Amino acid sequence: MAAYVLAMAGLKVLMLEAGRDYDPVTETPMFNLPKDAPLRGAGTPEKPFGFYDATVDGGWQVPGEPYTQASDQPGRRWDWWRARMLGGRTNHWGRISLRMGEYDFKPYSRDGLGFDWPIAYKDLAPYYDKTEMLIGVYGSNEGLENTPDSSPGVLLPPPKPRAYELLIKEACKPLGIPVIPAHLAILTRRLDHERIAPQLFPHNELAQRVTRESMQERAACFYATGCGRGCAIKANFQSTTVLIPPALATGNLDIVTDAMVREVTVGPDGKATGVIYIDKTTRLEQRATARAVIVAASAAETARIFLNSKSARHPDGLSNRSGLVGKYLMDTVGAGLSAQIPALENLPPHNEEGADGMHMYMPWWLYKEQLAGKLNFARGYHIEIGGGKRMPGAGAFNGMEAVTGGAYGQAFKEACRRYYGSHVYFSGRGEMIPNEDCYCEIDPDVVDQWGIPVLKFHWQWSDHELNQAVHMQKTFAEIAGRMGAKTTSTVHTDGAKAIHNGGAIIHEVGTTQMGNHPNRSVLNAHCQSWEVPNLFVTDGAPFVSNADKNPTLTIMALAWRTSDYVIEQFKQRNI
Known part of the structure; x- marks a missing residue:
């Protein structure tokens, strides 16, 4: 996003990408079936989300690029997802695009926990509008508490609910849980390029x-294959089809791939002069110079670059006089439950059209109860739902044992025809409160294959997150029960068993916190380093808290706001 906005303004931009070049238009297998893939498309250590996932080089483990854990205890580890490719995680993500609300920017003021952001919702609202118009987000305005509406004419129309989503909505009515159209970055119609x-x-x-030309090249989704494969018709959002091509078309952007950045260099005047990187094809050290440096490597990788950028002026790492670089690492709280709905058994084959993802979801609904102290956790969660008769791949029928007791042979085939399409999945995505036990630091004894010191992760959920995960599980079970469904996974009442590991949800934020005072933050309210005035961060690292809203939309909106500030600083010759 930063490269796009800056190139549009006429600034000359050099983008260094740690992974290889990637073009979804030519590389996406849009119509290949699971039967056409090794292992019927099943996940492997090299491709955790399956053979067709767009992540060409990456996952929770990257060969030759290790990281370490401070503890091997359950619940004390951080699983670090990386995508070594042009466009990074935007090629892989679920496209869920939710705005943070007014409460989310001032959580400390609301309940006395964590920290307040140095900006408010009103500061980012115009950038949410612009980002949604640019990338294309479907959804609706419902006027719900702390679930902000977009400006008129910004959102695309949402697709119609599926059968299982309507059943869930009906079951949620007596529970007071809202079920509304989801917000996903998928085009349900072509963008109005002349207006936008x-x-x-x-x-x-x-x-x-x-x-305008870039928008004209994007087609509306025709519900063919999963967005996680990438999109050859550019109907979903990924930076490799929506942001990078128009930025290149300005003539103001150059990209160097396979460039593994090691550190930011600083001159005698205290300003950043550029970066040192390893050319992964030659394994030689290279330097790039610039009037300003913007780091957007993902929160943990950004912290790693800062911490490895040591000098006499910055003995503890770049912009780390506060000692907060790497601190307050956060992920989304995750818990899930699966269930089988008898009412959906023996459905005839039918075309269950739709986007690859939710058409409906449940935003957090217990703000008042939480504020009154009626819950044993301080922050909320939203519920994502899945199911239906999608194209089955390897593992699609693994849940049959829970409903058949272990059918085999002809009985198993009959069970597949009876039960397939009758399973639903509930996924809770909740807010984590930042704590001092969650951080990353440089491991003094381990380097990666490029000779760069690696990160060591420290992690621990608080009782707020553990209790929240239990609440999720109980809520999912209650919704399933009202549909007459049978749960096919365990309903955990122990938070340590209910919650996913840190990093598992891949909503990695924090580590270079923004704030109002240099002793209590790494960056100012414009994501500008307090100590190095021409150094900026435009990924999830500046996040002060981690709301239950998926962070990608906020990362992009904040990056656009920061980039506008950089442009203004250039105009004023402050950089």
Whole structure:
């Protein structure tokens, strides 16, 4: 996003990417079936989300690029997902695009826990609008508490609910749980390029032209295959189809792939001069110089670069006088439950059209009860749902044993026809409160294959997150019970068993916290280093808290706001 906005403004941008080049238009297997893939498309250590997942080099383990854990105890580890490819995780993500609300920017003021952001919702609202218009987000405005509405004309129409989503909505009514259209970055119709481009870039003919041309190249989703494969018709959002091509079209962006950045260099005047990186094809050290440096490597990798950027001026790492670089690492609280709905058994084969992802979801609904202290955890969660008769792959029928007792042979085939499409899945995604036990630091004894010191992770959930995960499980079970469904996974009442490991949800934020005072934050309210005035961060690292809203939309909106500030600083010759 930073490269896109800066290139549109006429600044010359060099992007260094740690992974290889990647083009979804030519590389996405849009119509290949599970039977066409090794292991019927099943996941492997090299491809955890299956053979067709767009992540070409990455996962929780990257060969030659280890990381270490401070503890091997259950619940004390961080699983670090990385995507070594152009476009990074935007090629892989679930496209869920939720705005943080007013409460989410001022959580400390609300309940006395964690920290307040140095900005408020109103500061980011215009950038949410612009980001949603640019990338294309479907959804609706419902006027719910702390679930912000978009401006009129911003959102695309949501697809119609599926049968299981309507059943869940009916079951949630007596529980007071809202079930509303989800917000996903998938085009349900083509973008209005003639209207949107001038709104995004008034008085900038170049930006309008390349953005308009880019939007015209995007087709509406025709519900063919999973978004996680990448999208050859550019219907979903990934930076490799939506942000990078128009940025390149300006003539202001150069990209160097297979460039593993080791550190940011600083001159005698205290300003960043550029970076040192390893050319992964030659294994030689290279340097790039610039008037400003923007780091957007993912929260943990950004902290790693900062911590490895040591000098006489910065003995503890770059911009780390506060000692907070790497601290307050956060992920989303995750817990799940699966169930089988008898009412959906023996469904005839039918075309269950839809986007690859939710058409409906449940935003957090117990703000008032939480504020009144009626719950044993301080922050909320939303519920994502899945199910239906999608194209089955390896493992699609693994849940049959729970309902058949272990059918085999002909009985198993009959069970598949009877039960397939009758399973639903509930996934809770909740807010984590930052704590001092969750951080990353440089391991003094381990380096990666490029000779760069690696990260060691420290992790521990608080009781707030553990109790929240139990509440999720109980809520899922209650919803399933009202549908007459049978749970096919364990309903955990022990938070340590209910909750996923840190890092498992891949919502990695924190580590270079933004704030109002240099002693209590790494960055100011513009994501600018307090100590190095021409150094900025535009990934999830500046996050002060981790709301239950998936972070990607906020990362992009915040990056756009930061980039506008960088442009203004260049105009004023402060950089």
